[in-house]
Amino acid sequence: AQSVTQPDIHITVSEGASLELRCNYSYGATPYLFWYVQSPGQGLQLLLKYFSGDTLVQGIKGFEAEFKRSQSSFNLRKPSVHWSDAAEYFCAVGASTNFGNEKLTFGTGTRLTIIP
Amino acid sequence: SAVISQKPSRDICQRGTSLTIQCQVDSQVTMMFWYRQQPGQSLTLIATANQGSEATYESGFVIDKFPISRPNLTFSTLTVSNMSPEDSSIYLCSVILAGAYEQYFGPGTRLTVT
Structure with missing residues (x-):
């Protein structure tokens, strides 16, 4: 069975500083990987996804993530954060089945706080 | 993309x-x-809603507690039955759009049981 670990429960970053959120996964085959963001009181918004190909993927809102098979990681990065980036971030892994990701397993999330 | 709505x-x-x-x-x-x-937790999959047939439930979730219907391709309901305070949660539906592989989520339903 697949699993996802987000080792950082809470991160505080100054506005304008760079950001990296860590995600490690466990899955026996090629994983489908996702980052979602959840603002307070909101549903989940898909930031980016990795299925195959280029290991550096670009997403919305200036985010990117890099898939490193050797490290079983899919870390999320942003070069300069904005106050509006304050939210909860979830990494997820999907089983590679016919549709790709029926069995989405989520990490426990990282809460991002932005300070002026 | 698509517009996914949840009520209430x-x-x-x-x-x-x-x-x-x-x-x-x-x-x-x-x-x-x-x-x-x-509250304060990550997301856990309850079930896959199958059109015209019984939903496929994950371990720890049963049909008697969480009956699900999906009468057509674009509509589904989840019932939380015989509620207790432990059922206080946000319930979210998600979909895979035709031609896509990723899941998109609805805004969620915040349920409080007193």
Whole structure:
């Protein structure tokens, strides 16, 4: 069975500083990987996804993530954060089945706080 | 992308009662799912909503407690039955759009059971 670990429960970053959120996964085959963001009181918004190909993927809102098979990681990065980036971030892994990701397993999330 | 709506957005219910949550999508979808997010926790898959047949439940979730219907491709309901305070959570539906592989989520239904 697949699993996802987000080792950082809470991160505080100054506005304008760079950001990296860590995600490690466990899955026996090629994983489908996702980052979602959840603002307070909101549903989940898909930031980016990795299925195959280029290991550096670009997403919305200036985010990117890099898939490193050797490290079983899919870390999320942003070069300069904005106050509006304050939210909860979830990494997820999907089983590679016919549709790709029926069995989405989520990490426990990282809460991002932005300070002026 | 698609517009995914859920009704109600929030509710406060008394223990022992039931609540039915609706999920509607404005595009063709191949799969629909229901998740639970307990306070301060991550998301847990409850079940896959299958069109015209019984839902496929994950370990720890049963049909008697969480009956699900999906009468057509773009609509599904989740009922939380015989509620207790432990059922207080956010319930989210998600979909895989036709031609896509990733899941998109609705805004969620925040349920409080007193």
